[in-house]
Amino acid sequence: xxxxxxxxxxxxxxxxxxxxxxxxxxxxxxxxxxxxxxxxxxxxxxxxxxxxxxxxxxxxxxxxxxxxxxxxxxxxxxxxxxxxxxxxxxxxxxxxxxxxxxxxxxxxxxxxxxxxxxxxxxxxxxxxxxxxxxx
Numbered sequence: 001x002x003x004x005x006x007x008x009x010x011x012x013x014x015x016x017x018x019x020x021x022x023x024x025x026x027x028x029x030x031x032x033x034x035x036x037x038x039x040x041x042x043x044x045x046x047x048x049x050x051x052x053x054x055x056x057x058x059x060x061x062x063x064x065x066x067x068x069x070x071x072x073x074x075x076x077x078x079x080x081x082x083x084x085x086x087x088x089x090x091x092x093x094x095x096x097x098x099x100x101x102x103x104x105x106x107x108x109x110x111x112x113x114x115x116x117x118x119x120x121x122x123x124x125x126x127x128x129x130x131x132x133x134x135x
Contacts, residue, residue: 002078004102006111009033011088013100019078022057023066029076031093038089039112041105045085048099049077072096 002019005012013029020026042048049064054074056066064079073096079085083101086108090096102108 001080001102002100004100004108006108007033011036011112013076013078013098015078019065022063023078024055025066029095029098031088031090031095031098033112035091035093036088036112037091039109040087040089041109042085042087045079045083045087045099045101048085048087049075049079051075067095070096075099 002016003014005014010033011031013031015023015025015028046061046064049068051068051070051074053064054067054069056064056068056077058064058066062081064077066077068075068077074094075097076095077099078101079099080101083103084105085099085101086105088098088100090098
């Protein structure tokens, strides 16, 4: 499962080598925090996947990973099983929206909400995902 790393100025989605292969992507996804317009927690991430798969892999209700083309640009999706997910609406950059499965959705949204004063260094928060059986 991808590791999500929250910094003062950006969110990094570090994909595993297998996820990069399935997404047909060589680089991790990096989003500037200023570009995040909203964050929504969902128990059913599958209904948030929109558009046509442009580059990536999808097995319905099992895994969806990669870029989906929409009328408004592109979305990046990392959805696995029936896990809770966070949907991030973005104002700029490579993607219009991210849909990310995570076991720690509430913590991620809270960390993204907290403003850190400029010049004040805070340790980066890593949201490492553990694989669980039954998903």
